[in-house]
Structures are given as C-alpha cells and as structure tokens.
Amino acid sequence: MIERKSNLILKNGWIYTVDKNRTWAQAVVIAGDQIVFVGSNEGVESYLGSETVVIDLVGKMVLPGFVDAHAHPSHAMDFVGNISLYLLDSLEKYEKAIAEFVESHPDDEFYRGGGWADTLFPNLGPAKEILDAIIPDRPIAIVSYDGHSMWVNSVTLERAQITKDTPDPDGGRIERDPETGQPSGTLRETAFKLLEGVIPDHSMEERKKALIAYQEMANRAGITMSHDAMLDAQAIAAFNALAEEDQLNMRFRGSIALKPDQGIKQQIETVLEERSKNTHPYFQTRAAKIFVDGVVEGGTAYLLEPYEHKPEFRGEPIWDPEILKDACVALDGENIQIHFHVIGDAAARITLDALESAYKTNVNRDSRHLITHLQLVEPEDIERFKQLGVIAVPQPFWFKIDDYYSELALPYLGKERAAKQYPMQSFIDAGVIIASASDFPVTIPFDPLIAIQIGTTRLGIVETTEEVLYPEERASLEDLITSFTYNGAYANFLENETGSIEVGKQADIIVLDQNLFEIPGNEIAKTKVLLTLVDGVEVFRASDFNGLYQ
Numbered sequence: 001m002i003e004r005k006s007n008l009i010l011k012n013g014w015i016y017t018v019d020k021n022r023t024w025a026q027a028v029v030i031a032g033d034q035i036v037f038v039g040s041n042e043g044v045e046s047y048l049g050s051e052t053v054v055i056d057l058v059g060k061m062v063l064p065g066f067v068d069a070h071a072h073p074s075h076a077m078d079f080v081g082n083i084s085l086y087l088l089d090s091l092e093k094y095e096k097a098i099a100e101f102v103e104s105h106p107d108d109e110f111y112r113g114g115g116w117a118d119t120l121f122p123n124l125g126p127a128k129e130i131l132d133a134i135i136p137d138r139p140i141a142i143v144s145y146d147g148h149s150m151w152v153n154s155v156t157l158e159r160a161q162i163t164k165d166t167p168d169p170d171g172g173r174i175e176r177d178p179e180t181g182q183p184s185g186t187l188r189e190t191a192f193k194l195l196e197g198v199i200p201d202h203s204m205e206e207r208k209k210a211l212i213a214y215q216e217m218a219n220r221a222g223i224t225m226s227h228d229a230m231l232d233a234q235a236i237a238a239f240n241a242l243a244e245e246d247q248l249n250m251r252f253r254g255s256i257a258l259k260p261d262q263g264i265k266q267q268i269e270t271v272l273e274e275r276s277k278n279t280h281p282y283f284q285t286r287a288a289k290i291f292v293d294g295v296v297e298g299g300t301a302y303l304l305e306p307y308e309h310k311p312e313f314r315g316e317p318i319w320d321p322e323i324l325k326d327a328c329v330a331l332d333g334e335n336i337q338i339h340f341h342v343i344g345d346a347a348a349r350i351t352l353d354a355l356e357s358a359y360k361t362n363v364n365r366d367s368r369h370l371i372t373h374l375q376l377v378e379p380e381d382i383e384r385f386k387q388l389g390v391i392a393v394p395q396p397f398w399f400k401i402d403d404y405y406s407e408l409a410l411p412y413l414g415k416e417r418a419a420k421q422y423p424m425q426s427f428i429d430a431g432v433i434i435a436s437a438s439d440f441p442v443t444i445p446f447d448p449l450i451a452i453q454i455g456t457t458r459l460g461i462v463e464t465t466e467e468v469l470y471p472e473e474r475a476s477l478e479d480l481i482t483s484f485t486y487n488g489a490y491a492n493f494l495e496n497e498t499g500s501i502e503v504g505k506q507a508d509i510i511v512l513d514q515n516l517f518e519i520p521g522n523e524i525a526k527t528k529v530l531l532t533l534v535d536g537v538e539v540f541r542a543s544d545f546n547g548l549y550q
C-alpha cells in the first residue's frame with residue numbers, strides 16, 4: 001500500500017461518474033480519502049501544488065470501484081491451500097489434481113477442497129469409489145463449485161456413520177446407489193452437517209491466509225467492496241482478526257447465515273449482537289442470510305412445475321414456507337436486512353410472499369432486502385420486487401449457453417424453462433434495483449468486467465456458440481456498470497459514502513486501460529484494471545501502468 005499525504009489528480013481521462021445523471025468528467029481530485037473535485041481538466045488547476053501527484057490518464061477510463069454484492073470471500077479456502085478442482089474440466093484432471101495434492105501432503109490426516117462441477121456427474125453426483133482409489137484410508141470431502149454438494153469417500157461415510165439406513169435430513173439428500181440403496185458418495189445441502197467432527201474445521205491461520213488471497217484477487221479485479229453472503233462465527237473471527245491487524249484494505253460487508261432448524265429468536269439475537277460488535281469501517285455485518293432452496297444441478301431448487309427428468313418432483317424449499325414467513329416478519333421487525341438465496345421460481349414466490357407478510361405486519365421502513373441468483377422467476381413476481389422494494393442480485397457471469405445449459409439446465413428444466421433463465425432487463429424495466437455479483441468461488445475468475453460483457457451480450461466470453469441466452473434480457477452497458485457500482489453500494493447502505501465519483505464521497509476509484517463505451521462489446525472482458533484505489537489508498541497497480549506521474 002502506498003500512503004499518500006498530498007492531493008492526487010487524475011486528469012485527461014474518460015471518467016464515468018455513475019452519479020444520478022450518469023455524468024462524464026475529465027478529471028478528479030482526491031484529497032486524503034475523499035473526492036474533492038470532479039469536472040474538467042481546467043478545473044483541477046487550483047488544486048495543483050508542489051506536493052500534488054498528477055496522473056495523466058491519456059484517454060483511459062475511470063470508474064467507481066466495483067462492488068461485488070454477493071460473494072464468499074470466507075470460502076476462499078476451497079480455492080487456495082486445499083485441493084482445488086476449480087477451472088478443471090474433466091474427471092481425469094480431477095483425479096490427477098487430487099493425487100498430486102495427496103502426494104505432496106502425504107501425512108495429512110484428512111483432505112478437503114472444492115470446485116468439482118455437476119456437469120460431469122449428472123443425477124447422482126460423483127461416486128465415492130473414484131476417491132477411494134486415490135485415498136482408501138483417510139477421510140476426504142470436496143465441495144462442489146456451487147457449494148451445494150459434497151463429494152466424499154468411503155472412509156468419510158463410515159466415520160460419519162452414514163449408511164443405507166440413514167434418513168435424508170430435512171432440506172438435504174444423501175445420494176444413493178439406485179440398486180443397493182448404499183450412499184453413493186455425494187451429499188446435498190443440509191446433509192453436509194452429517195460430516196461434523198469427521199472433517200475438522202479450518203484453522204484460523206488457514207482462514208486468514210485465504211481471505212488475504214481473496215483480497216489480492218479482488219484488488220486486481222478493481223473490486224473495492226465485497227459482500228460476504230454466508231458468515232459463520234469462525235469467518236467473522238477471521239475478518240475481525242485481519243481488521244485488528246490492519247490487514248484489510250477494502251470494504252467487506254456481510255450476512256450471517258441462519259439455519260431453519262434452530263430457533264429464529266436466538267439467531268436474531270446473534271445477528272444483532274454481531275451487528276453491534278463488528279464496526280470496523282472495512283468489516284461490518286448488518287444482514288442475515290437465508291437459503292430458501294438449493295440448486296438446479298443438485299435437483300434441490302424449488303420449482304413451480306416438476307423437473308423435466310423427474311416428472312413427479314419439483315424440489316422442496318429448505319425453509320418451510322410458514323417458518324420462512326415467521327422468520328421474515330421477525331427479522332424485518334428487528335430492522336435486519338435479509339439476503340435470500342433463491343434459484344427456483346417457487347422459491348422466489350414464497351420469499352416474496354414472506355416479505356409481503358413482513359411489510360403488512362411491521363412498520364414500513366427502508367429495509368433493502370435482497371434476493372440473489374433468480375435463475376427462474378415468473379414475470380408477475382418480477383413486478384412484486386418493485387412493489388416490495390426488494391433488490392435483485394443476479395450473477396451476469398452465468399447468462400450464457402454453455403455446458404451447464406446443455407448438460408443440466410436442458411435435461412432438468414426442459415427447453416422452455418432453460419431458455420428463460422436469468423432475466424435481467426425485465427427487472428430493470430420494472431424499476432427494480434439490481435446489484436450484480438459473482439458468487440465467488442462459484443464463479444472464478446470473478447472480474448466484474450467479464451460479467452459486464454456477458455450481461456450485455458448474453459454470450460460466453462469464449463464464444464462456443466452463436467446462440468444467445470434469452471436475448472430480450474440483454475441489458476445496457478450503463479445499467480451493467482451501475483449494477484456493479486452505485487447499486488452495490490446502495491445494497492449495502494453505503495450509497496452516500498461510495499459507489500459513484502462525486503464530491504464528498506470516499507475515493508474508491510479504478511482506472512481501466514480502455515473506455516468500455518468505445519470498444520466492441522466482445523472486448524469488454526479483455527479490458528485491464530490498471531489502478532485500484534480504496535479510500536484514496538492505492539491497493540493495486542498493474543505492473544505496466546507507470547501512471548505517467550508528472
């Protein structure tokens with residue numbers, strides 16, 4: 001980090017301020033941690049002094065720092081430091097990566113990691129025998145890339161005493177061999193809790209290292225604020241330890257995960273207590289997180305109509321609708337912002353129903369509840385977001401036709417529903433506030449510029465098909481940028497502090513190597529972040545950006 005005492009002037013650039021009128025400027029002046037001037041090149045002259053640092057942008061672009069409105073920095077351990085299957089695309093590569101990790105860590109008492117894709121293992125998920133062949137004598141558990149399924153070997157199942165006779169827990173499933181009924185090696189959703197004690201918790205050091213690794217990636221991607229959407233006590237402790245050691249250099253906000261089978265009263269106490277304790281400017285927790293359903297790829301999303309491949313089954317909610325309603329009334333009554341994971345159209349509906357009850361029961365307030373993912377939503381429910389003031393938090397990274405579409409969405413949802421996944425423009429047309437997100441580590445890499453390109457084109461950045469996913473839902477570049485900046489700040493109640501380049505706001509600012517509005521739509525993702533400032537402090541600078549200091 002470079003501490004700077006003098007004013008910093010960025011001039012001669014394309015500065016897209018994302019203020020209310022989406023104004024463009026040429027120059028910005030930063031004094032300390034704040035923006036003190038936004039305007040023309042000529043306007044900066046009165047700020048020039050002997051100590052002033054001036055960067056001539058020579059036509060580069062400046063944006064407010066990106067906000068990732070839903071990510072899991074505290075789950076970076078699955079990606080760094082353990083067995084990482086992220087970014088690998090075949091079973092052979094998985095086997096090789098696992099074997100190599102075991103070889104280089106021969107004495108570990110257990111193994112864990114993350115990143116396998118359901119596209120390679122439709123229906124039952126991956127089998128225990130594959131892992132048994134590599135690790136026959138010690139437990140191993142590898143979470144799927146989406147965090148909703150766990151792949152384990154036979155030793156893990158034995159030690160967890162998961163057998164043919166173990167019932168599926170509420171809101172979860174033990175995948176089983178259809179002939180023998182024996183657990184086949186994949187656990188879904190709440191079935192993870194059966195592993196408690198078999199695979200020990202991550203150490204504090206491991207957690208802190210992973211958070212720092214995440215932070216470095218975020219700094220490089222131009223992300224100046226990230227919302228950790230699933231905090232538990234250990235994750236909170238790791239964030240606080242780093243905050244105390246002055247190791248956080250960007251804003252983190254977070255939601256505390258609630259469980260359907262533990263009383264809501266006690267959990268509300270915890271959320272309120274944590275909210276009053278976690279007050280560092282770079283780490284605060286004002287929200288609660290609720291998983292309303294699972295995921296399509298696990299067959300655990302809650303749908304209005306049955307799955308295509310299981311005509312009798314439409315999934316089920318993780319929270320019983322009545323319990324969900326009571327929880328929302330109680331949380332909203334305590335002025336706790338609620339962050340919902342919602343994949344299926346039925347899950348969206350019961351969530352909106354629950355919020356409607358909360359608004360009827362409680363006084364009307366600026367609650368800014370959020371619903372993320374929104375893979376399938378009925379048009380009539382989109383209108384209700386606006387009526388209820390609910391923020392939509394989509395992951396534009398996923399708006400494309402790819403393996404997931406052909407291997408899972410099509411067979412599980414059928415063509416009609418698969419073709420209508422992930423609406424975005426409909427929300428904008430309805431006047432709903434959209435704050436975009438990556439869901440890291442579900443999405444890696446998680447650079448917002450990738451999502452901005454996909455959100456405007458609804459094509460993958462590596463074009464394997466000309467087919468556009470739900471073309472009517474392509475959104476404008478302006479709206480995509482706003483969803484990753486101002487609206488993300490709004491979603492975290494920080495729109496008066498950050499999210500746009502305006503006088504009086506904190507200097508959370510990034511420099512890009514080209515103006516996104518001047519290049520072809522399929523080159524947005526190639527744009528490089530050159531400089532990232534948080535509160536006026538430089539947290540990232542590309543090695544080839546000399547900044548052209550004057």
Ligand SMILES: [Zn+2]
Pocket residue numbers: 341342373
């Ligand atoms: Zn989720």
Ligand SMILES: [Zn+2]
Pocket residue numbers: 070071072229439
């Ligand atoms: Zn998530």
